[in-house]
Amino acid sequence: MGLAQPSKLQSKTDADAKLLESKLIELRRYFHQNPELSNREFKTSEKIVAYLKALGLEVQYPVAKTGVVALLKGGKPGPVVALRADMDALPVTERNGLPFASKAVADFGGQQTGVMHACGHDAHMAMLLIAAEILVKHKAELKGTVKFIFQPAEEGAPADEWPGGAELMVKEGVLENPKVDAIFGLHIQSLLPSGQIAYRSGGLMASVDGVDIKVKGKGAHGATPWDSVDPIVVAAQIIQGLQTIVSRQTELTKAGAVVTIGSVHAGVRRNIIPETAMLEGTIRTFDDTMQKKVHEKIKLTAEKIAESAGASAEVNILVMYPATINHEELTRKMVPTLIRTAGEKNVVVTQPVTMAEDFSFYQRKVPGFFFFLGAYPAHLNLQTQPTHHTADFMIDEAAMLTGVKALVNLTLDYSEGWKK
Numbered sequence: 001m002g003l004a005q006p007s008k009l010q011s012k013t014d015a016d017a018k019l020l021e022s023k024l025i026e027l028r029r030y031f032h033q034n035p036e037l038s039n040r041e042f043k044t045s046e047k048i049v050a051y052l053k054a055l056g057l058e059v060q061y062p063v064a065k066t067g068v069v070a071l072l073k074g075g076k077p078g079p080v081v082a083l084r085a086d087m088d089a090l091p092v093t094e095r096n097g098l099p100f101a102s103k104a105v106a107d108f109g110g111q112q113t114g115v116m117h118a119c120g121h122d123a124h125m126a127m128l129l130i131a132a133e134i135l136v137k138h139k140a141e142l143k144g145t146v147k148f149i150f151q152p153a154e155e156g157a158p159a160d161e162w163p164g165g166a167e168l169m170v171k172e173g174v175l176e177n178p179k180v181d182a183i184f185g186l187h188i189q190s191l192l193p194s195g196q197i198a199y200r201s202g203g204l205m206a207s208v209d210g211v212d213i214k215v216k217g218k219g220a221h222g223a224t225p226w227d228s229v230d231p232i233v234v235a236a237q238i239i240q241g242l243q244t245i246v247s248r249q250t251e252l253t254k255a256g257a258v259v260t261i262g263s264v265h266a267g268v269r270r271n272i273i274p275e276t277a278m279l280e281g282t283i284r285t286f287d288d289t290m291q292k293k294v295h296e297k298i299k300l301t302a303e304k305i306a307e308s309a310g311a312s313a314e315v316n317i318l319v320m321y322p323a324t325i326n327h328e329e330l331t332r333k334m335v336p337t338l339i340r341t342a343g344e345k346n347v348v349v350t351q352p353v354t355m356a357e358d359f360s361f362y363q364r365k366v367p368g369f370f371f372f373l374g375a376y377p378a379h380l381n382l383q384t385q386p387t388h389h390t391a392d393f394m395i396d397e398a399a400m401l402t403g404v405k406a407l408v409n410l411t412l413d414y415s416e417g418w419k420k
């Protein structure tokens with residue numbers, strides 16, 4: 001599928017991408033200045049719908065609350081390729097001093113906060129819109145159909161609106177009518193050199209699940225602990241016990257795993273032993289069997305430690321995002337396309353990363369390939385470059401051109417090599 005040489009059509013689409021670069025940057029800055037939180041992407045979707053309609057595309061809105069889906073039918077028979085961009089911003093107050101920095105504020109969980117595209121989803125939308133524009137221009141020569149998916153709430157829907165994002169889009173049938181044969185997506189990565197593409201076959205990004213543990217003991221005066229069943233001490237033992245799940249009970253040579261307790265709450269006063277303690281954490285794995293096993297071990301460890309102290313532990317596991325697993329055959333076939341797009345030295349194999357991405361929901365249904373597009377600004381020091389989800393986050397906009405070409409070329413090469 002991945003062709004060693006660009007086709008005639010691809011020489012044209014590469015040139016189109018270059019011509020549209022200033023429009024690409026303009027679009028990205030529009031989204032950057034108008035960031036909206038998960039499931040609140042109203043102005044964002046309005047802009048996307050208007051743009052896609054102006055291109056003459058069939059547009060479906062809303063999908064999964066604020067999502068947009070557009071369909072491009074090519075002039076020749078072929079497969080259905082889906083391209084996906086996520087749309088939401090984060091409750092972060094921008095601090096990087098950019099002239100087009102966001103001034104937006106919004107309510108997040110009852111608190112006023114700045115809103116910022118601090119993960120690069122603004123760039124994802126801009127790249128996908130320009131890719132759509134290019135493919136529309138050449139639709140007579142296009143084999144098959146392209147489905148453009150603009151997905152809300154990748155960062156997670158508000159708690160009372162769960163499920164959202166990709167999971168809800170799949171539930172609402174985004175991969176059907178027409179049925180998608182393959183899906184592609186990318187993520188800007190501010191810590192990778194600009195224009196570099198990093199990919200991995202198989203497990204690329206971790207699954208993430210939440211865990212809540214409520215330890216119930218018996219309260220007493222702090223002076224007489226023998227009258228209590230101290231839930232704080234039990235919670236501390238549970239936290240220690242959980243550390244052995246990854247280090248002693250998980251086959252780490254197969255794939256990594258992470259268990260993190262990120263929140264501990266108990267008690268109100270130094271001389272009162274409370275009745276309960278609450279722990280909250282996350283679980284990350286790259287393998288479904290391992291994921292199940294870690295869940296079971298957490299339950300067992302917490303319950304039995306609590307029991308040994310005469311307390312009880314209620315363990316509640318919230319299954320959130322599955323692992324992002326790249327389809328091996330599809331990855332192998334498409335890597336030459338990435339190499340041709342970005343240049344051989346700019347395409348590298350990456351280690352798995354322990355962040356999660358809800359692109360995984362599409363990959364559970366159809367073959368999917370997700371990769372990273374490097375975009376760290378060359379004038380910044382890589383060692384001190386602010387990471388994603390922080391107030392100083394910044395990307396090199398020049399990287400987006402490579403992203404557009406990659407999306408277009410993946411579509412064309414996949415369609416070209418498609419056999420029914």
Ligand code: NI
Pocket residue numbers: 119120121154187
């Ligand atoms: Ni992101």
